[in-house]
Structure formats: C-alpha cells, structure tokens
Amino acid sequence: MKKLLLIILAGFALFSVLENNPSFFQSYRQQSSGTDQAIADAYDKQQSDIQVSGAGVVIRILPDDNDGSRHQRFILRLASGQTLLIAHNIDLAPRIDALREGDRVEFYGEYEWNAKGGVVHWTHHDPAGRHLSGWLKHDGEIYQ
Template identity: 65%
Template structure:
C-alpha cells in the first residue's frame, strides 16, 4: 500500500516528466484544452491548490493566454495576464518586470509555461515569484514563451 508521502513523490515525478516533455517538444504537447481532463498531470498542482484553497504553494504548469492586462506600475512593476490551464482553471500571472525581463509581444492565444508561487482566490488564483530571487531566500521561478525562458 502506498503511503501519502510516496504518492506525493510519484505525483512530483510525473509532473517533472510532463514539464520535461513540454520543454523537449518546444512548448507544444499537441494537446487541445478539451483533450486534457480536469486534474490531469498538466497543472494538477494548481488544480489541487485551488480546490483545497491553499496559498504559498510552489507550482509548475502551462496554459494559453486568454487576456493580456495592463502592467501594474504601483510599487514593483508587474506584467499581468490571464492563463487558461488545461485543468479548466484560469489564473492571473503577475510577473515582476523589475527583477526579470518581460515577455515581449505577448498575445491572446500564446502558450506560456510557468514555475512560481500560487496564491488562492475564488477566481482561480494568482501565480507570482516567476523570477529569480536576488537575495536567494525564495525558490527561483520562471516563465517560458516561444522557447525562451524569462526569469
């Protein structure tokens, strides 16, 4: 019988394999949104965190840009956009452009992979910390678009 910590390890390894496959295929898994069931490996960390109303969770996934929002210029500047994940959840991505390069010419329909910290809200949540931490106190995050990593 599998113990809970072993199941978490297996889920983590599966997620890493999905991410590696995504990377090796140049960011295209050949999946349409309708072909990925809710809770599947792609974005399952975000789906689980959303369902459990958890925050401060390190997550990895990918999605399709459904909306590009104006930059947030108050305090630290952030590039903001909404990603629709294969699990059916939409998340806000808040990418700190004071610490990392912005994704140039981001458009609706673009595919973006991410690694960052998830914060729950009833609209789907926010992913931030998608950049390096210059003080090395937080796990470095990133965004990937068109084969280029932004961190």
C-alpha cells in the same frame, strides 16, 4: 514513388510502435493533467504559498500593475479549464514583449489562492537568494 513508399512504411512502423505502447499518450496526458491537478487541489483547498509549474494559453493580457514593484499581468487558461493570473515582476525579470492572446506560456512560480482561480507570482529569480527562483517560458525563451 520510392519516397511515398518510405513514408507509408514509416507511418506503419510508427503506428505499430504506438499500438504496442498505449501508455505513451496516456502518460503524457497524465503528466499535463497532474500539474493541473496540483493547482486545482490548491484552489479547492484555498491553499497558498505553493510552488507550482504548468502551462496554459493566454486568454487575456491585462495592464501592468505599477503600484510598488511593477508586474506584467496576464491570464492563462490551463488544459483543465482553470484560469490563473500570472503576475510577473518586470523590475526583476524581463518583460515578455511579444506576448499575445492565444500564445502558450509555461510557468514555475508560487501559487496564491483567490476566488477567480489563483495567482502565480515569483516567476523570476530572487536577488537575495531567499526564495526559489521561478520562470516563464514563451516561444522557447525563458524569462527570469
């Protein structure tokens, strides 16, 4: 009975804090939509060579691209609904072996425009040190 009372009191306390700070959830939504918006703007303006970060859900896993440097490829759907092809160089960074459709992936890399939503690449370190290092994050593990 004491545990139930404590849980109820904690719930009321949390509700009170959130009720008095409505900007808490609003700022979270703006942060996530802000990164989506930067990508949407780049897509609308057909811009490329832009460093972007964000997160999305894997909606399709494609076969690896084995022409030249090998790339693991998959399509993410952002919260905004836009889709992105992720092209992750697996000659320079580890493959995400456990990747499945429905998984959430965070990314930091270079956006390149295309008519289907765009491509994010450079999701790895640059051994020559001439380009910003990118990364992917899946299940708490960073791949770069």
